[in-house]
Amino acid sequence: MVSTLLLALPLLAAGSAESSAPRPNVLLILADDLGVEALGCYGGTSYETPNLDRLAAGGRRFTHCFSNPYCSPSRAELLTGREPLHNGIPRVIFDPQNHREFLDPAREQTVANLFRDAGYATAAAGKWQLSFLTQRDTPHALGFDRSQFWPIQIEGSRTSRFAEPSFWGDRPDGTRGPWSKPDAYGPDEYNAFVQAEIDRASTAEEPFFIYYAMLLPHFPWEPTPDSDDPLKRTSSLATSSKGNLKYLPDMVAYMDRLVGQTLSHLEEAGALENTVVVFLGDNGCDVGVTSKRTVPGPDGPRIVVVPGGKGTLTDAGTRVPLIVSWPGTVDPGVDEGLVEFSDVLPTLADLCDLPAPRNPINGVSFADRLGVPGMEDRPDRTWVHIQDKSRRQVRSRTHILTDRGAFRPVIGPGERPAAPLSGALSPELQAERNRLAAALQAVETFDGP
Template structure:
């Protein structure tokens, strides 16, 4: 009897071990501003993507997959399973790309299921505590700041100008670190290293988020790749209905050459990453997900779709989704049911045996039934798309998709359904035939759904309450406040005379404040700092691009930091602010 009991316990233990082993490693790869037409497998005869084309041939390809029109909202939805507005993400800058600390990310979910987690590349959901990758579930983090290398928010590469993608200063686990080489090569190399270390350290699976910042602007690429495309005419080789030549200027053509060269480099790095999985003999039990974050920024081949990045037409929001998991789904196939970025979160929860949070709305649905060839009751759900700066503008660049129908709004706040455009994208992929007038009931019904989703989302607590940056915490001290996270005047970028402010949660203590300016400010002015009811000023005796205020006593509070240099008849906003708590 004891022998049988022992055998039974050993069998249960063995089965539990097998079940644990079956949890896949996860490699989630996303590229930046790579449109639907920037692949060989979607019909582009110019760009060379043999690795990604082969991946498509071996994967479950979701042919009707949608994301947000721009970067940060897509990433927020991808990592939370929720509409981005619920997470506090409302913009790509203007202080609107900071994820709320109480959001539960994909990394946090998988980490709670004993996964090792790492991100390599673009984050774009907050560069300060508590919104950094290392605060949101990632064990290892190698990122650039803000929305793009060389942009104003990524001040560690901004001053490199036309070479910001080469030999960059990146942020490794919250600290600045210099690297040699081209950015995409660096991110791929470090992702490979992370997977190798994670695999060799034990039986725990890994989640690797490889988030290439290419082919986002600035369009910089090693010359060996550019030389392959420098003489092509990117308007040739297409059928008449998909011919992009009437939209492409000479600058667009040159931009396309550079983009294709950057994509070629991504494909090379994809080959390196996939080869590493084979070398570790873990490809069979690794779930690979490949996608892009929105449509192209510049005009080029779009496989017949209308619109580009920032547009709610399909060209701005439709991208490929490839999912390869040989150990569970060995047969490649094409899945036409509409899927969306918010579906990745619950899909991975199911495949990785992780628990979904029960204290919040999850807008996505698991794609596992579709991978298994089963029908789903939510196939014709309503999906809301929008894009305008700072906050959603009612009926401006908004869309609702339900099954094969898309209702697109672009008009005044009091527009009604006859003012909208309705498209049957199953028969009109280019969204050129407005069928609104012949389908009034459908148009009215879809407008009701659009209004309902809009009203629900704009009432999200994380949207209504500006997400503060916490300063003075031992988790991040000093803190660097960049232009990307400055709110205030619309469209803050690299202007000198512009009104800006940072929403802060300050811990009581004594601080040193440093203000960096793009250009030296004139002597004889004064530095004025406002923080809620506190106001400090300091006279500036000499011309300088740095001003420092030491020993500033601040109280516990949540308020807007408003720094302004007033001199020579000008009010100048610092390019960035360094704030360090020197005494509690």
């Protein structure tokens, strides 16, 4: 069956890429709480995203990329190529007293490990949330030579990620640990770190892999340096409030601006033409967010209102932007096929001729769908797997089957949830249900370490 094959496909064999070509750099950008409805290139009308829209126009835009509904499981799957069921991160890591999970470098290997083993300079910045850094400082063991992250807590006290930010990782003086910068804006500092790592690798004439896990536009919704209100550390830090939604458009715009600055820096460093840029969101927009999006309809384009679905196993919670750009190499266009987060690792392995990972992976390379010469054809993915804690489901382009047995049609943006199908099914629907049931079982019994 195709569903089983998708779980067992090997990576492209080493040496299959053009050996005479220089190895490309990779900049992997992950926005925080960003569904497809937030970007203009996906029909979004609520926010200004000109830089990402230009990136999409010059690269490949995927319309059906799926994450998990929360950050930690999505990040672990993205970096390992393995489902939450297998990589040990089925839930959000946010409370050191109640959640003991962490991405264990003794058990798991990330795409950064593969890049470092292949001779790349590796770095990461922004939001980690795959361990409590004050307890388990794991980024280096998971492949990152240098890193700067926002620590959720320091010595039991919550920290700020935006105004008056706190940091954990490689300090400017060469030591490693926590520090703060009262007069700074956190996203600016991480953006500067990414640009410095680009310069560091370029000066050393080393290829680089940089994982840029942006903090924006996750709550607390607070002013940015471009907002009319003065930037300050708000009361939301102490009260756990999400802040004020009036600042969300400013935060989305500032996220877009930082991406544009980094792309401009790549160009100034002479690295843009040989850099694969991958942009994604880690899950859908927050449940407190309502956005507008233009979608096609039988009578022409129409505007729909899309409530955010973060934390839900719906398209609003798991359907996220995916843009891949490599100027002059990736063919511009739109891909409407299915992609899930585990697919990014084998795709980058194909594009950059990386060594095979030691663990079996769930992902399937989509490098052949980018128009890059020399990439081996792969069977099209016909379903994706999504997980939140113990809840799991598989989704095709037309239907969803949960691990609790609910089988329902996929709904469009802004439409009311469809009731599970019950009673006798047509032969075609029964065949679809059986296929998705086999996929759920295949993921569960996948031969991990």
